[in-house]
Amino acid sequence: MSTALHDIKTNIEIGKQIFEAVPMNLKPMWAGIILNKFNKYIKEIPEPIRRLNDIVKKADRWHEAHKQFGLIRRFLFDNTNYTPQEYVLLAESIAKIIYNSSREPAPFDFGSGYYIPSLALKTADFFQDERLEEDLKTVLLVFSRNKNLTTDLARAKEMLLYQQIDDVLWYDWDPIGINDIAPRDEYQSYTPQIFGLVKSNSDRMVIAKTLSKIETDYMGLAGNIEKCFKIADKMLATDKES
Structure with a gap:
């Protein structure tokens, strides 16, 4: 269409x-x-x-x-x-x-x-x-x-969940603070990895540490583990909602 x-x-x-x-x-x-x-x-x-x-x-x-x-x-x-x-x-x-x-x-x-x-x-x-x-x-x-x-409702739910996780990374995580000026795909290369963790029922510690590692190792930032825990909680809550 x-x-x-x-x-x-x-x-x-x-x-x-x-x-x-x-x-x-x-x-x-x-x-x-x-x-x-x-x-x-x-x-x-x-x-x-x-x-x-x-x-x-x-x-x-x-x-x-x-x-x-x-x-x-x-x-x-x-x-x-x-x-x-x-x-x-x-x-x-x-x-x-x-x-x-x-x-x-x-x-x-x-x-x-x-x-x-x-x-x-x-x-x-x-x-x-x-x-x-x-x-x-x-x-x-x-x-x-x-x-x-x-x-295929199971796949449809997963697609919507993937979209929700991508939105959380863009609108809520945004560690560089650029979601008002950068292209929308700025963090989308990380979405599959985080989506995989959520779908495999990884706990908040694993998800938060993964986000923090991305911030420090790939983006060269100091990292904000407390915020990463909040983002992890939001990710897991989103999965339960779906």
Whole structure:
């Protein structure tokens, strides 16, 4: 599927195709990755959206997204000048599809997810960062471009987990402090190694020491083992969420 960013932003039929390509059980995980792409860019994440980020991590909490949708909608009513407004609308749509995935009664309209691609890219427009746009496009189209993932759910989960680990390295670890100026692939050569450790159930000590060794031996930095432990914990928590 060769799709231009402009087309995704303006054509709801493309949004529909993108969303319907995502397996039902993986829609919350996929949407959560999209929402988290903005954590670095939103200076103060509104509390209702921050809580939504917590809900999406646990399937047994997905039913809470119905109430959370109402809180996000109330936030928008109370903060009509909030920018970018598309970010809040994106969170609303994500809350709806998370609740729908819980299979609880009275679901929201299934078409709520059709707007996620457009709203995500329109939110990115506000920050005028082409790397963010391309990063979002990669996640948005992962299932549209890899049709076999819709039937191989184990591999699909691993692909999403790989994306989450890559995001943690870029947005949270960033030992050189360059994720606002450097190419997006700056740390991607390390992603396979860390992903392998997480998937093999390595403990936090092994992951943290590996990150620290990369900092000192390959980057020539002093290293920050305490931060590496925090990053390792986040990696392992991400694996449990998946």
